[in-house]
Amino acid sequence: MLGFGKNISELVRKILTRTTVDAEAVEDLVKGLQRILLQTDVDVKLVFELSENIRRRCLKEKIPPGLTLREQVMKVVYEELVKLLGEEKAGLIGKKRIMLLGLFGSGKTTTAGKLARYFQKQGLKPAMVCCDYHRPAAPEQLSQLGDKLHVPVHVSKEKNPYNALKEGLGKFNKYDTIIIDTAGRDALDKKLAEELKKMDKICQPDEVLLVIPADIGRIGGKQAEEFNNLVGITGVVVTKMDGTAKGGGALSACSVTGAKVKFIGTGEKIENLEVYDPVRFVSRLLGLGDLQALLEKAKETELKEEDVEKFLSGRFTLQDFYEQIGGMQKMGPLSNVMDMIPGLGHAIPEDVLVVQEEKMKKYKYIIDSMTKEERKDVDLIHSSRINRIAKGSGTSQKDVRDLVKQYNQTKKLMKKMGGVKGMKRGTLKDIAKKFGLKF
Amino acid sequence: MFAAGDSFRAASIEQLEEHGRKLSINVIKHKYGADSAAVIFDAKKHAESRKIDVVLADTAGRTHVNKNLMDELNKVVRVNKPDLKILIIDSLVGNDAVPQAKMFDEGVGVDAVMFTKVDVNEKGGCILSVAHTLKKPILFLGFGQKYSDIKTFKPEEFIENII
Numbered sequence: 001m002l003g004f005g006k007n008i009s010e011l012v013r014k015i016l017t018r019t020t021v022d023a024e025a026v027e028d029l030v031k032g033l034q035r036i037l038l039q040t041d042v043d044v045k046l047v048f049e050l051s052e053n054i055r056r057r058c059l060k061e062k063i064p065p066g067l068t069l070r071e072q073v074m075k076v077v078y079e080e081l082v083k084l085l086g087e088e089k090a091g092l093i094g095k096k097r098i099m100l101l102g103l104f105g106s107g108k109t110t111t112a113g114k115l116a117r118y119f120q121k122q123g124l125k126p127a128m129v130c131c132d133y134h135r136p137a138a139p140e141q142l143s144q145l146g147d148k149l150h151v152p153v154h155v156s157k158e159k160n161p162y163n164a165l166k167e168g169l170g171k172f173n174k175y176d177t178i179i180i181d182t183a184g185r186d187a188l189d190k191k192l193a194e195e196l197k198k199m200d201k202i203c204q205p206d207e208v209l210l211v212i213p214a215d216i217g218r219i220g221g222k223q224a225e226e227f228n229n230l231v232g233i234t235g236v237v238v239t240k241m242d243g244t245a246k247g248g249g250a251l252s253a254c255s256v257t258g259a260k261v262k263f264i265g266t267g268e269k270i271e272n273l274e275v276y277d278p279v280r281f282v283s284r285l286l287g288l289g290d291l292q293a294l295l296e297k298a299k300e301t302e303l304k305e306e307d308v309e310k311f312l313s314g315r316f317t318l319q320d321f322y323e324q325i326g327g328m329q330k331m332g333p334l335s336n337v338m339d340m341i342p343g344l345g346h347a348i349p350e351d352v353l354v355v356q357e358e359k360m361k362k363y364k365y366i367i368d369s370m371t372k373e374e375r376k377d378v379d380l381i382h383s384s385r386i387n388r389i390a391k392g393s394g395t396s397q398k399d400v401r402d403l404v405k406q407y408n409q410t411k412k413l414m415k416k417m418g419g420v421k422g423m424k425r426g427t428l429k430d431i432a433k434k435f436g437l438k439f
Numbered sequence: 440m441f442a443a444g445d446s447f448r449a450a451s452i453e454q455l456e457e458h459g460r461k462l463s464i465n466v467i468k469h470k471y472g473a474d475s476a477a478v479i480f481d482a483k484k485h486a487e488s489r490k491i492d493v494v495l496a497d498t499a500g501r502t503h504v505n506k507n508l509m510d511e512l513n514k515v516v517r518v519n520k521p522d523l524k525i526l527i528i529d530s531l532v533g534n535d536a537v538p539q540a541k542m543f544d545e546g547v548g549v550d551a552v553m554f555t556k557v558d559v560n561e562k563g564g565c566i567l568s569v570a571h572t573l574k575k576p577i578l579f580l581g582f583g584q585k586y587s588d589i590k591t592f593k594p595e596e597f598i599e600n601i602i
Contacts, residue, residue, distance in 0.1 A: 041533040104556060105529060113449070134584065136457035141450030148449075186559045217533025219560045243502040244542070245535035268447065268501075268508075 007036045012077065021070040026058045029073065040248030041217055046084065046255055053080050084251070085261070085278035095206040097169070097178050101196060101231070102211035103223060104184035107239035107265060109138060111211050112181040113145035114265065114273035120149065124176040128153045129168030131161040131199060132183035142181055148270070161195065165202050180205065187226035200231040209262065211237045212253055215245035224253030233257050239265035242272070318367060318375045318407055362395050363403050369393035378404055440491045442482030443468035444475040444515065445499040455497055462586065465491075475499065475511060476518040483519055496521065503542035512547050523550050525578065528569060530554040536565035537572050544573055555581040558588070562601055 011032040015025050030051045037047045057076045063069060098115070100108045112128055119126040128146055130153060132138035139155040146153035154171055156164030165180065172178045180203060185192035200208070210233045212220055227233055236257075238250045241264045254261060261276045367375065369392035374380050381389070381404055390397045441459050443466055445451040452468050459466040467482035479496040486494045498515060501508040516524065526549040528536055543549055552573065557563050557580045570577060577592040 039534060041535075103531065103559065110448070135454070136461075137450040137454030140453040141448070144449035186556075188559075213529075213532075215529075215532045215535040215539070217531060217536075217560075217565060219531050220533075223559075240502065243504055243535065244538045245532075249533045 008033070008081075011036065012074070016070055016074060021068075021073060023059055026055065026069075026073060029077070030054050033077075037248065040245075041220075041252065042248035043218075043221060043252040043255060046252070050080050050084055082278050095177065097180065097203055097205040098207045098209060099180040099182065099200070099203055099205040099231075100209050100211055100237075101182045101227060102184060103186065103216075104135075106184065106211045106213045106216075108132075108184060108211045109141050109145070109181050110268075111209075111237050111239060111263075111265060111273070112142060112179050113149065113270055115179050115263070116146070116149055116151045117270050118263075118273055118275075119177050119179075120151070126151055126177045126179055127168075127172035127175040128179045128181060129164060129172070130155045130181055131164050132181055133159040133161055133164075134183040138181075138183070145270070161199060162202060165199055169203065187223050187230060193226075193230055196227075196230055207234050208232060209235045209237050210253065210257070210259065211239060212250045213240045213245075214238050214247040214250055214264075215240060215243060216249040216253075218249060218252065220249035221252040221256045224259075225256045228257040228259070233259045235259050235262040237261070237263045237265065238276075241266045318370070318378055359399075359402070362393075362399055363406075365393040366390075366395055366400055366403050378407060440464060440482060440486050440494050441466040442479045442494055442496040444479045444496045446471050446473045446475055446478065447499040451497070451499070476515040479515060479519050503539050503546065509546045516547050524548060525550065526552050528552060528554050528565070530557045530560045530563040530565060530580075532565050534565075534568075537568050540569045540573050544575075549573060549575055551576045551578045553577070553579045553581065554592075558582040563597075564601075566597065567601070 011029065015021070015029045015032070018025055033054075034047050034051055037050070038044065054073075054076055057080075058069065058073050063072045067075070100112055100115075102108050109132070116126040116128055128142055128151055130139045130142045132142075133156070143153045143155060145151075152172065152175075154164060154168035156167060161183070168180070169178065180199075182196065182199065183192070185196065187193060208231055210224060210227055212224065224233070224236075236250065236254055236259050238247050238261055241247065247264075250261070261278075264274050264276050266272045266274055366389060369389045370381075374385065374389075381400070386397050386400045389400050393400075441455050441464055443452045443455045445455075446469060452466075452471070456466050456468070458464070467478065467485055469478045469481075475498060479494075482494050482496065485491075496515075496519070498512065499508075501512065503509065524547065526540060526543050528540065532539065540549070540552070552569060552575055554563065554566055554577065557566075566577065579589050580592050582588050582590065
């Protein structure tokens with residue numbers, strides 16, 4: 001659901017850039033969408049519904065005045081996808097007791113840590129309770145995550161999930177949010193199902209989140225249904241979104257339970273958790289971009305708005321590059337950032353953006369060894385300066401050359417991107433207006 | 440002997456140690472953030488000097504598209520030249536199992552495959568597609584939480600089950 005972006009973007013672009021958009025084009029679009037969605041484990045029924053809706057609204061119903069068929073198709077596809085993905089954005093602020101559950105190895109404990117970090121960033125005080133005493137070292141895992149974040153973790157000494165829960169809820173009563181990590185389980189296993197029910201009764205959670213990996217197959221729906229019958233699910237966290245999996249199975253899980261996706265996990269680091277906003281997601285998917293998310297991310301990493309502007313305009317020096325290396329690393333891989341820029345989503349070859357983290361560190365040392373003038377004007381850097389910089393920073397001449405090359409490449413890329421942005425802004429606003437979106 | 444090659448995830452080392460304690464198997468470990476290849480190398484040397492038959496090297500979970508992590512895995516292979524590289528796949532995975540398996544194979548080379556959680560997904564369609572894509576032997580199936588919940592993969596049994 002969340003990862004089939006590239007294919008859908010391509011499809012939509014291919015069809016909507018045809019010279020004429022007619023019934024045949026709509027049919028091609030629907031067929032293409034069906035293929036993509038089915039390949040990604042989305043439930044057949046859902047796909048059928050979506051295609052019927054698109055056909056009906058584009059071909060049978062009267063198109064609203066002022067819109068061409070092309071625009072109507074875009075609008076309908078957009079709205080139907082948003083509907084498929086769950087309409088409203090749902091945060092978790094104000095929820096006190098949050099219980100995480102799911103199958104084995106879906107990433108519950110990691111998600112608990114990430115959620116705690118998320119609440120911290122919102123200025124709230126979270127605490128965590130470990131109720132997993134089946135898997136070896138599960139309490140240690142949660143404790144280690146808690147230590148890193150300075151979030152208190154309650155672990156029951158007698159290794160009893162019920163006691164852990166009671167004690168933890170009492171102990172952390174004054175905290176803003178209590179995140180309860182449970183053991184992984186097969187929802188059809190009677191014993192484990194009973195345990196879950198009993199915990200739910202003790203806990204009385206405000207929010208029950210099902211943690212489900214993006215790569216899960218059709219079984220996701222069945223398990224989700226079973227979990228929902230047991231305790232009632234209020235939301236879904238889709239993990240492992242950074243692979244090639246598109247999350248179709250997780251989507252089926254949502255439609256079965258009626259619960260919405262609340263967060264997506266996009267990497268192994270504690271910061272890699274995003275509030276899931278379907279409206280924005282679909283805009284990103286259809287190449288409308290997500291500047292909002294870009295700016296929000298930049299804010300989190302303490303980059304200023306003007307920095308982002310500067311960065312996008314290609315007017316940045318090595319000094320800026322240096323200052324941003326730290327921030328950029330926190331923002332995640334450059335390719336993630338690029339996805340958020342209108343009209344740019346998939347236009348950039350991936351390998352240009354992959355800068356290895358070790359290299360980033362080296363780059364920092366190298367820039368440290370440069371003079372002020374060199375930082376302002378890279379063209380000054382020639383062989384004898386390269387030699388000096390390499391010696392000064394304890395790196396090789398090749399590293400220095402690589403940095404210069406990378407900087408020039410990035411700069412060129414940014415310039416190009418700035419151009420795209422400038423060009424698209426007009427049309428973007430137009431489109432946004434038609435879609436009733438705020439940019 | 441176990442080698443705690445996952446030095447990234449919180450408590451991964453403790454988890455392996457607990458298994459080691461229960462099964463009376465030694466665990467060779469470094470600190471968190473240590474170089475995975477080096478940990479496994481140490482375990483290998485240690486096992487050679489003690490005449491231990493098998494070293495089971497655990498590595499950190501990773502997505503097949505993360506270049507940095509795949510490079511790390513490649514280094515582990517380069518340094519240690521393992522006799523057998525086993526890809527562990529969750530049998531609940533849907534269509535994505537194929538690109539996962541393929542990219543791991545292309546990235547570091549996979550010698551054999553093992554599927555986990557077959558008790559939850561008794562059909563396990565992805566086993567079929569992975570077997571077809573990789574053409575590599577399937578060694579074992581994991582079907583539960585206990586140490587004894589593992590069995591050798593028998594194609595006939597599997598086919599009977601899905602038909």
